[in-house]
Amino acid sequence: MSVSEALLDKYFKGQCSPEEKLQVLNYLNAIDDLPDHLLSQTEWEETNDAQLDELKSVEMFSAVKKETIAKVYLLKWIKIVSAAAILLAVLSIGLFNLNWSQRDSKITLASNKVSTPEKTNPINWKSVVNYTDHQQLVILPDGSTVKIFPGAELRYAIPFVKNKREVFLNGKSFFEISKDTNHPFVVYAKGIATTALGTSFTITALEKSKFIKVELHTGKVLVKNIDTVLNISAFSEVLLPGKELVYNSMLNRISVSDHKTLLAKDKNSSRDLNFQQASLVDVFDQLEKHYKVKIIYDRADLVEMSFTGIIKSTQSIDTILEEIAELNKLNQIKTAEGFLIRK
Known part of the structure; x- marks a missing residue:
């Protein structure tokens, strides 16, 4: 880039327009030192209309040259400082954005980790309600x-949970x-839990x-009992065959009856029949x-089979035989003469 001597002359005289002044400043900013041929001492003296003595002319020439060179170096220093500031600002913004990006990434990963639920299999519940007038298997x-x-109603999960x-x-x-033996069986009924491994029992709730x-x-x-209501005493009872536990929820009281003998000893007795590990042959007799019915069976089919329980006098013989046959995996068939029990 070059500037005419005439334009430089106007600049040093303060006669430049803003556009011309900017052009001269850019030129001066681009050079390291002010060339002597552009502004020599002789030319400086010739541009002045007034006559100055030699000493004064030298002093004014030195002052102008010093001021102009100082402006050039000041402009160059401002440009360097400005460039450095801009670079520092860009680096700071870049580091700031990088840190926030990494932080957001960590937060997102953490959020995803917390919010991702474990996959669980849904529990399918089955409810069986007996609306009939007879027992349902x-x-x-x-x-x-x-x-x-x-x-009665029975609810359970299909399959059993865990x-x-x-x-x-x-x-x-x-x-x-x-x-x-590894998976106890538990029946929950009105705040009472009955736990068994391999047994037969009746619950009325x-x-x-x-x-x-x-x-x-x-x-x-x-x-x-598993009821956590206040003022209810905890209890835990182990029942053996032939025992019966009755819990009064109003009085918070339990009673356990233990019958070990056959209560009915004659055929005319109207009392309940209580059997304790009695063979099925004796039970059928x-x-x-x-x-007063005929029960036909093969003794060989009943070997090592026994029955423990209480038979209420109000129960029908059909229901009793059906339950005993069910417990021992036998078949019960009603005939014209009575009942036939077989495998």
């Missing part, structure tokens, strides 16, 4: 069987539990009744005498 996922009495064999009862049901009854036929069960 239900086979549970583990092979256990339940005879639901009229009006191999926990748990069911919920409202009403009365007879349970025959498949044996599994009617909705409008204050009594909850657990009757054990075979094996062993643990009965305890007693039933024949008590109900």
Whole structure:
């Protein structure tokens, strides 16, 4: 870039327009030193209309040259400082954005980690309500069987949750539990939990009744209350075959009856029949005498089969034989003469 001597002359005289002044400044900013041929001492003297003495002319020439060069160096220093400031600002903004980007990335990853729920399998519940006037047989996922009495409801998960064999009862049901020592079977009924491994028992927990009854036929069960309501005393009872636990929820009181002998000893007795590990042959003989019916069976089919339980005098012989046959995996057939029991 070059500037004419005439334009430089106007600049030094202060006669430049703003555009011309900017052009001269850019030129002076681009050179390191002011060339002597552009503004020599002789030319400086010739541009003045007034006559100056030699000493004064030298002083004015030196002052103008010094001021002009100082302006050039000042402009160059300002440009360097400005460039450095701009570079620093750009680097600061870049680092700031990088830090926030990394922070946002971490926050996003953390948020994703926290908000991602574990995949769980949905629980399918099955509810069985017996609306009939007779018992209804239900086979549970583990092979256990339940005879639901009229009006009762049984709820359970399909399959059992985490191999926990748990069911919920409202009403009365007879349970025959498949044996599994690693997975206890639990029946929840009106704040009472009955735990068994491989037994048969009957639970009565009617909705409008204050009594909850657990009757054990075979094996062993643990009965305890799980109600956390205040002023309710905790209890835990182990029942053996032939025992019956009755819990009064109004009085918060339990009673356990233990019958080990056969209460009915003659065929005319109207009392309940209580059997304790009695062979099925003996049980059928007693039933024949008590109900005055004919029960036909093969003794070989009943070897090593026994029965423990209480038979109410109000129960029909059909229901009793059906339950005994169900417990021992036998078939019961009603005939013109009476009943036929066989494998």
